[in-house]
Amino acid sequence: MAIRLPGYRITERLGKGGMAHVFLATQHSFERQVAIKILTPSLALEPSFAERFMQEARTVASLNHPHIVPVYDVGEHEGYYYLSMEYVTGGSLKQRIRDGIEPREAENVLRQLAGALDYAGLHGFIHRDVKPDNVMFRADGSALLMDFGIAANMLRDNSVTATNSIMGTPKYMSPEQHRSQPLTPQSDLYSLGCVFYEMLTGKPPYHGEDTSAMAQAHLREPIPLLPVTLRHYQPILRQLLAKAPADRPESGxxxxxALDHLESPEHYTRERARYRPQEAGINGTLAPRLRLKETKAGMSWRGNLYQYDIYLVADDFEQFQSHFPVLRSALQDWHQQRGSRCKGITIKATLHPWISGRVKQYLKELRQSEGLEFLGRLPILLNLVAADGQPIERLAWEPDSESS
Known part of the structure; x- marks a missing residue:
């Protein structure tokens, strides 16, 4: 691609994306190296692509933040649409993930990108494509959020506040993005949560063979658990990867x-040690377990009545939640099969006392969740037991009762 642009001397091509080529060039007026992004000529013939490209230039040029790539110039010359921006030499986040990132470095990158998204959100912009490929590093190690090619202005773009077409990268898109629902800054924070998980583990949180499977994973699968050595970051991931935008942080x-108030790894380890049973194993962890059993619970004129017995073991709250895709499906199948002959449910949960309150509240709210409303019509006996066998709490929820 032999290109001449006034005011620049193009020296080499740096890369190519879906919509544009990126070149290294020298800007004559300042004698500085810059990266020039030029819209692919075939796409430049399409007004919509040219407009989207120029939208990126106008978007980024209006944002002035230390962790958003600065745009120096934008224009069109002889059919070439281009923008020039800071030439970044520290490589991409994608490369760093491949090489391996220390947890503290990953947290630092998370903080910087959160600041960038907070600034963009305050100025009415949603990025819509936060992913490792779109994060670059300066030579001093600071991160830069790149590629606002599909960013949207919440103040003027009706596609953000109304139902819109799917735009973004499925591996990192929020549930509402996969559903083509209205987006908010919390949508970018979900994508940032996916990136943070990948920084910590080297792989994205969800997998799918195609776009549809990936969408179902983001919509249905529980939030994945981090390795035990990184578990102090689990509360942050739980917030960022919440399925509902309202359950995520309000802003960057x-x-x-939340990161400032995060428990240190040492504090987390000490808290776990307080409840570590002797029989729980060398690492003091409980092996997750879920056992389901139907038993007869009497007779009626309709025939046999049935009770559903649930026994589960969880080492922490996220592990407890991980049982529920299977449990939810099993309960729905049981109700579909037995209908009005469902008599009641017993639940015995073996867990650490420090998560018992959250477990109790989760189970209580489960009775009002979509597809499990029938649970509110059944008596439920809940028995919470510590890992050493000591009782924590016993509860009996009567049908349609909202009290605990």
Whole structure:
């Protein structure tokens, strides 16, 4: 691609994306190296692509933040649409993930990107394509959020506040993005959560063979658990990867505040040690387990009545939640098969006392969740037991009762 642009001397091609080529060039007026992004000529013939490309230029040029790539110039010359921006030499986040990132470095990158998204959100912009490929590093190691090619202005773009077409990268898209629902800054924070998980583990949180399977994974699968050595970051991931936008941090600033109050790995280990049973194993962890059994519970004029017995073991709250895709499906199948002959449910949960309150609240709210409303019509006996066999709490929820 032999290109001449006024005011620049193009020296080499740096790369190629779906919509544009990126070149290294020298800007004559300042004698500085810049990266020039030029819209692919075939796409430039399509007004919609040219407009989207120029939208990126206008978007980024209006944002001034230390972790958003600065745009120096934008224009069109002899059919070539281009923008020039800072030439970044520290490589991409994708490369760093491949090489391996220390947890503290991953947290630092998370903080920087959260600040960038907070600034963009305050100025009315949603990025819509936060992913490792779109994060680059300066030579000093600071991260830059790149590629606002599909960013949207919440103040003027109706496609953000109304139902819109799917745009983004499925591996990192929020549930509402996969559903083509209205987007908010929390949608970018979900994508950032996917990136953070990948920084910590080397792989994205969800997998799918195609776009449809990937969408179902983001919509249905539980939040994945981090390795035990990184488990102190689990509360942050639980917030970022929440299925509902309202359950995520309100902004990038709120995320940074949550990181500031995050328990240290040492404190997390000490808290776990307080409840570590002797029989739980060398690492003091409980092996996850779920056992389901139907038993007869009497007779009626309709025939046999049935009770559903649930026994589960969980080492922490996220592990407890991980049982529920299977449990939910089993309960729905049981109700579909037995109908009005469902008599009641017993639940015995073996877990650490420090998560018992959250477990109790989760189970209580489960009775009002979509597809399991029938649970509110059944008596439920809940028995919470510590890992050493000591009782924690016994509860009996009567049909349609909202009290605990």
């Amino acid at each position: 600033a709120a995320l940074v505040e």
